[in-house]
Amino acid sequence: MTPQAKIEILQHLIQIPSVNDHEAQVADYIASLFEPYPQAKVEKVTYAPGRDNLVVTIGNAGPQLGLCGHMDVVAAGDEGAWQHAPFAGEIVGDQLFGRGASDMKSGLAAIVITLLEFLEQGTQLPGSIRLLATVGEETGEYGAAQLTAAGYADDLAGLIIAEPSGLDNVVYTARGVIDYKVVSTGKAVHSAQPEKGINAIDNLMKFYNAVGPVMAKYTQTDPVLGGLLHNVDLISGGEQVNSIPAQAELMANMRTIPAYPNQVIYDDLEALIAQLNQEPGVQLDLSYSYPEEAIPGDPHAPLVQLAKQVSDQVCGHDTQIVGSGGANDGAEFLQAKSDFTSIEIGPGSNTSHQVDEYVSIKEYLQAIEVYEALSLAFLKKAAQPEQVHD
Structure with missing residues (x-):
């Protein structure tokens, strides 16, 4: 997939005003991207009218890695205060503007494209990847709670949440x-x-x-x-x-x-x-x-350390292993039957929930590289018989 095509997917997501609702429109659009690939299992899980979670699973037998992103965004507030229309996806230089550009449609788009590129390239995965696109994260993580109760996280060996930590941070614990x-x-x-x-x-x-x-x-x-x-x-x-x-x-x-x-x-x-x-x-x-619940986490867990190594290599920086003051969907998914590590790492800026929210296009494209390399590295490690699953 070309960089321009990847940018256009993010723009399209931002142009869907899924403000604390209407996530079904986002789910429908993402599902349409997988139509050329019948080997992908696409499931919509309805929370309420107009509010569908989306689960997409690709790959083979073996360990399963979850990639998670939420489809809702907070309200734009006074749109007249924005220099760049909140639902246009306008690009100025390296910055792509819009509500959700940072929190977190750039992360969502990046994990969607990760699966699409694996399918496009015919990558033989040593396991499977499950995309978990949720409703209602901004108002209570109830989409993640619904998917957890339905068993969609029961077979996970690890979970990556594409929240806007910045690619120079791996969040392993959260309030x-x-x-x-x-x-x-x-x-x-x-x-x-x-x-x-x-x-x-x-x-x-x-x-x-x-x-x-x-x-x-x-x-x-x-x-x-x-x-x-x-x-x-x-x-x-x-x-x-x-x-x-x-x-x-x-x-x-x-x-x-x-x-x-x-x-x-x-x-x-x-x-x-x-x-x-x-x-x-x-x-x-x-x-x-x-x-x-708070997420305890372990900074030495294999998924945490792999995420640091991959981000260091792809982005050329010293990735920090940190905690977060905010809650995320991982708190719900960790209530599943399996025992796994959940981390946050994703593209974004310090403009989440603010006027003229934006994401760096360079970081967005790097995030896709990070997710692809990290997914393969984790699944290979987890598939080794002598390795204890994360």
Whole structure:
């Protein structure tokens, strides 16, 4: 495939505005690229109307490597603030602009092209490669959760997620995430007679003031990721200034580390809610939004070390082995039946989720070389009988 053809595939992906939805259009386009190759097994797994995950498997008997990318992007915001239209795929010099250019349609396009070139060239793989293109990563990794529950990761020997780490970084460990909401229900009355009502804001503040000390006991730090993070980011309540509020709520975001599994934190939060609800008039309800476990990882795992070696060779730099503060689809896929290493390495820039998001065309094309070389090297290593699968 020519470099121009590879660039056009990325442009086409960016021109599909899959903003937190409409991933089926992306899945349909990618599936169409594999139509000339009947030996590729193409499966669509519907999450909701207009939202299809896509699984493409190529290769032979032996170890299986997963290549993962998500098809959704975040909203462009005020499109008038963009110098380059967010869904045009405009090229200026070495930069290709558009929403998702960095996060992460360039990585998605690169792993798609990796499979296409293996098919085009008739490469005899010492195993198989499974493309896992997911929905809903930006809002909760629920596409990855669906594919994991359906068994699509059960036979993996390793997983490469094409998130925009930059090709000079291999991410082997990542924070988890817990988003939670606390709703306080009270009783509205006229503010001149507060004793006849129940102030939902006052009761919510009891939780707010108590949760900080509870979270402060998590003092252990990770040498790569740092400590556990807890932030209350949204608070709302009340109807008008002369009424005792009948309802109030807060939302908080936590970034966890491997030392503290999510269940440990759930237990503490739920115990605090139960304790406060014993007080007269207090009614607090706790819920979670798409929590993800932290990814522990091993910097010496074969896939991690191979990724560094290959990226060093292809790109001519000293690739660093690092951790990530953000969650990714790997947290879901690692719940599969098999035991494997998940890493992140992919093209991108520091403009993800920003106005005039872009990716370097040179890095995008290098990423394809990295994925092709890394896929072959890993499968060959994993296929050797004396090797323990990653």
